[in-house]
Amino acid sequence: xxxxxxxxxxxxxxxxxxxxxxxxxxxxxxxxxxxxxxxxxxxxxxxxxxxxxxxxxxxxxxxxxxxxxxxxxxxxxxxxxxxxxxxxxxxxxxxxxxxxxxxxxxxxxxxxx
Numbered sequence: 001x002x003x004x005x006x007x008x009x010x011x012x013x014x015x016x017x018x019x020x021x022x023x024x025x026x027x028x029x030x031x032x033x034x035x036x037x038x039x040x041x042x043x044x045x046x047x048x049x050x051x052x053x054x055x056x057x058x059x060x061x062x063x064x065x066x067x068x069x070x071x072x073x074x075x076x077x078x079x080x081x082x083x084x085x086x087x088x089x090x091x092x093x094x095x096x097x098x099x100x101x102x103x104x105x106x107x108x109x110x111x112x113x
Contacts, residue, residue, distance in 0.1 A: 021052065023068060024111040033088045033103035036076040045111035047078040050098045052112065053091035062096055069093050073108040074101075 024045055031039060040046050053075065060066045069075070074090035077098065081087035087100045090107040101107070 021048075022113040024113065026068070026070070027109035027111075030073075030106035031076070031109050032106055033076055036107070036109040037078070039109055040111035043111050045113045047076055048110065048112045050077045050079045050089050050091060053077060053098070054096070057091075057093060057096045066093060069110070070108065075108040075110050 024040075024043060027036070027039055036047055056066065071094055074092040077089045077091055079089045079098075080103075081089070081100045084100070086102055086104070088103050089098045089100050090105075091098045
């Protein structure tokens, strides 16, 4: 019973936190991961985590056409690959996928506050 209450509280906190996220407009160009991190910092924001992108995707019924996001664009997340300092995870809305790629690759950027 105690575990169920903890799980319910965690879900509620996660839902409240998610509803308070403000998505900033897409960056004007594709960027490397470090550029994306700096761009968001300069905007007084941060890159969203994989979890934030996944929640957005699931809350929109796994839609690939979520308003404000380009269908064919992968967006950088703040998550780095643990055993590869040269890689991080972009999120691809068409499939809800977050496969790692090299940080030197250029992807879309959407910052959050």
